[in-house]
Amino acid sequence: MTPLTIRTAQEKDAVSLSMLYPHWGIERCKKRIKNSLALDSQLRLVAELDGKVVGHIYVKIGQMHHSHIATIYSLMVKPGQRGKGIATKLVKKAIELLPRETEILLLQTQCDNTAAQELFKKLGFEEYGYLPKAFKRDGKYKDNILMYRARALS
Numbered sequence: 001m002t003p004l005t006i007r008t009a010q011e012k013d014a015v016s017l018s019m020l021y022p023h024w025g026i027e028r029c030k031k032r033i034k035n036s037l038a039l040d041s042q043l044r045l046v047a048e049l050d051g052k053v054v055g056h057i058y059v060k061i062g063q064m065h066h067s068h069i070a071t072i073y074s075l076m077v078k079p080g081q082r083g084k085g086i087a088t089k090l091v092k093k094a095i096e097l098l099p100r101e102t103e104i105l106l107l108q109t110q111c112d113n114t115a116a117q118e119l120f121k122k123l124g125f126e127e128y129g130y131l132p133k134a135f136k137r138d139g140k141y142k143d144n145i146l147m148y149r150a151r152a153l154s
C-alpha cells in the first residue's frame with residue numbers, strides 16, 4: 001500500500017473525479033480540471049491512495065479587492081474512505097498552497113451536514129452566518145451555514 005498523496009488534479013483524473021461527483025459527468029470534470037490548471041485563481045487538489053483518487057478539494061481565490069479571500073467550494077471524500085483524516089489532509093494542503101496574500105478562508109455547508117460542520121470546526125472555522133434557501137434542487141430548498149477562518153490561526 002502506498003501512502004496517501006495530495007496533488008494537483010490533472011486531466012487524467014477526470015474519470016475518477018466523475019465517480020466522486022456522478023452528477024458532473026466526465027466532460028464537465030475534464031473542463032473544470034483544465035480551467036483550474038489554467039487559472040491562478042483556482043486550486044484543485046485530489047487525494048490519491050494506491051493509484052486511485054479518493055478525495056477532492058476545490059478552492060477559488062478572490063480577485064482584485066478580494067484577493068485576500070479564498071473560498072472552499074467543493075470537498076469530497078469517497079464514501080468507503082471517510083473517517084480516516086483524508087478531508088483534513090486535503091484542507092490543510094490547500095491552505096498551505098494558497099497564495100501568500102490569502103488571509104481569510106470562507107465556505108458554506110448545508111445546515112444538515114454535521115460531518116462537514118464538525119470537520120471545519122475542528123480545523124478552526126467558525127460560523128458567521130446563516131443563509132436561508134441557499135440551495136435549491138427540484139424546487140426544494142436547503143439552508144446553508146456560513147463559516148470563516150483566518151488563515152493564520154492565533
Ligand SMILES: CC(C)(COP(=O)(O)OP(=O)(O)OC[C@H]1O[C@@H](n2cnc3c(N)ncnc32)[C@H](O)[C@@H]1OP(=O)(O)O)[C@@H](O)C(=O)NCCC(=O)NCCS
Pocket residue numbers: 074075076077078081082083084085086087088089107108109110113114115116118119120122
Ligand atoms: C465531510 C467529509 C468531507 C469528511 O471527510 P473525512 O475524510 O471523512 O473527514 P476526516 O476523516 O478528515 O474527519 C475529520 C473530523 O471531521 C469530523 N467528522 C468527519 N466525519 C464526521 C461524521 N460523519 N460525523 C461527525 N463528525 C465527523 C470529526 O470531527 C473528524 O474528526 P475525528 O475523526 O477525530 O472524529 C466527507 O464526509 C464527505 O465527503 N462528505 C460528503 C461531501 C461533503 O459533505 N462535503 C463537504 C461540503 S461543505
